[in-house]
Amino acid sequence: MIPRYSRPDMVAIWDPATKFRIWYEIEAHACDAMADLGVIPRENAEAVWKAKDVEFDVARIDEIEAVTKHDVIAFLTHLAEHVGSDEARFVHQGMTSSDVLDTCFNVQLTRAADILIADIEALLAALKRRAYEHKDTPRIGRSHGIHAEPTTMGLTFARFYAEMDRNLSRMRDARAEIATGAISGAVGTFANIDPAVEEHVCDQLGLVPEPISTQVIPRDRHAAFFATLGVIASSIENVAIEIRHMQRTEVLEGAEFFSMGQKGSSAMPHKKNPVLTENLTGLARMVRAAVIPAMENVALWHERDISHSSVERMIGPDATITLDFALARLTSVVDKMLIFPENMLDNMNKFPGLMMSQRVLLALTQAGVSREDAYTLVQRNALKVWEHRTDFKEELLADPEVTAALSPEEIEEKFDLGYHTKHVDTIFARVFAED
Numbered sequence: 001m002i003p004r005y006s007r008p009d010m011v012a013i014w015d016p017a018t019k020f021r022i023w024y025e026i027e028a029h030a031c032d033a034m035a036d037l038g039v040i041p042r043e044n045a046e047a048v049w050k051a052k053d054v055e056f057d058v059a060r061i062d063e064i065e066a067v068t069k070h071d072v073i074a075f076l077t078h079l080a081e082h083v084g085s086d087e088a089r090f091v092h093q094g095m096t097s098s099d100v101l102d103t104c105f106n107v108q109l110t111r112a113a114d115i116l117i118a119d120i121e122a123l124l125a126a127l128k129r130r131a132y133e134h135k136d137t138p139r140i141g142r143s144h145g146i147h148a149e150p151t152t153m154g155l156t157f158a159r160f161y162a163e164m165d166r167n168l169s170r171m172r173d174a175r176a177e178i179a180t181g182a183i184s185g186a187v188g189t190f191a192n193i194d195p196a197v198e199e200h201v202c203d204q205l206g207l208v209p210e211p212i213s214t215q216v217i218p219r220d221r222h223a224a225f226f227a228t229l230g231v232i233a234s235s236i237e238n239v240a241i242e243i244r245h246m247q248r249t250e251v252l253e254g255a256e257f258f259s260m261g262q263k264g265s266s267a268m269p270h271k272k273n274p275v276l277t278e279n280l281t282g283l284a285r286m287v288r289a290a291v292i293p294a295m296e297n298v299a300l301w302h303e304r305d306i307s308h309s310s311v312e313r314m315i316g317p318d319a320t321i322t323l324d325f326a327l328a329r330l331t332s333v334v335d336k337m338l339i340f341p342e343n344m345l346d347n348m349n350k351f352p353g354l355m356m357s358q359r360v361l362l363a364l365t366q367a368g369v370s371r372e373d374a375y376t377l378v379q380r381n382a383l384k385v386w387e388h389r390t391d392f393k394e395e396l397l398a399d400p401e402v403t404a405a406l407s408p409e410e411i412e413e414k415f416d417l418g419y420h421t422k423h424v425d426t427i428f429a430r431v432f433a434e435d
Contacts, residue, residue: 094193
């Protein structure tokens with residue numbers, strides 16, 4: 001992933017030096033387990049740990065791989081250069097390359113998941129704070145982009161909180177599902193290595209043994225993991241789209257923070273563009289782009305092929321690094337976001353009273369008017385407001401067919417804004433129940 005959309009902690013997980021360090025730990029722990037079983041001499045297992053403080057030379061490993069055309073063999077050759085060829089002769093005993101590659105990949109994904117979980121928790125804290133801050137700040141709700149009925153800005157933040165809270169659960173589940181390891185040898189039968197070795201290695205790396213691994217860890221686990229990243233990315237875009245709409249000049253109910261010295265346009269000095277949330281929309285597309293290839297990796301030939309390998313070398317780093325960056329960026333946007341309550345009220349009253357049409361409709365039916373006739377009465381007055389920007393309540397009061405069914409006091413009562421926000425506390429109690 002390019003540095004522009006990367007954060008160092010996540011990038012470090014995918015650094016080649018980190019990968020080789022994990023490979024080393026897998027091999028060293030496997031030697032320990034085999035020594036415990038009496039399969040290899042204890043002194044050979046201990047000799048492998050002489051490299052525990054070694055900084056593996058990535059360039060040297062690449063140089064060896066240029067000849068061997070095999071990355072694991074290149075690493076093992078380099079390891080022997082540090083440990084000694086005789087001392088290292090039992091390294092990788094009974095193992096196959098996928099034992100190292102797949103177990104390492106899942107270690108990396110679990111570490112990435114831990115960062116993403118922390119990212120989501122930070123975003124949840126920001127959403128919760130803004131939700132309570134604007135719990136009772138009224139704004140017009142919209143369906144199809146058109147004014148519907150009143151809601152509050154707090155409810156907007158609360159629904160995003162609830163969505164991200166579901167994503168937190170999904171991410172935790174995805175981490176649990178991907179946290180498996182396999183040290184089962186060729187075609188996964190343990191023919192040349194004891195299952196106890198796998199159990200020991202997995203225990204040391206914080207994984208659980210894969211129940212049956214053929215020669216690779218089943219890729220349905222990875223498909224579920226990357227699908228989860230895709231869902232989270234879509235939720236990020238969901239929040240970003242709302243903020244982008246709110247920042248439109250003719251709406252301006254909220255906006256990204258515009259810092260001192262920031263420029264919105266190279267041509268138009270007046271511009272304040274929602275560049276961060278537009279960027280998040282683009283980044284979400286890139287994370288979702290990893291989902292289909294991960295799904296297609298599930299179907300492999302027989303016990304193993306490597307059609308998945310090139311895909312995962314790209315989507316593993318790219319999707320996790322991008323999502324980490326996107327979550328952190330969204331957290332900052334939400335935390336610093338500007339809210340304009342006065343503009344929310346102005347927008348709500350752009351077509352005065354129109355948002356109360358359903359209350360009037362229901363009142364007419366309760367007064368004995370058929371629903372079809374009541375709808376016609378309300379709609380014809382509402383259309384006058386659309387066309388002439390008149391006041392909906394005044395139109396109703398001037399309509400003799402409406403006043404024949406409803407008194408002026410009954411009509412007036414239907415324009416109480418508080419009617420629409422009376423259950424906000426109930427919704428908040430549901431959303432933030434665990435807190």
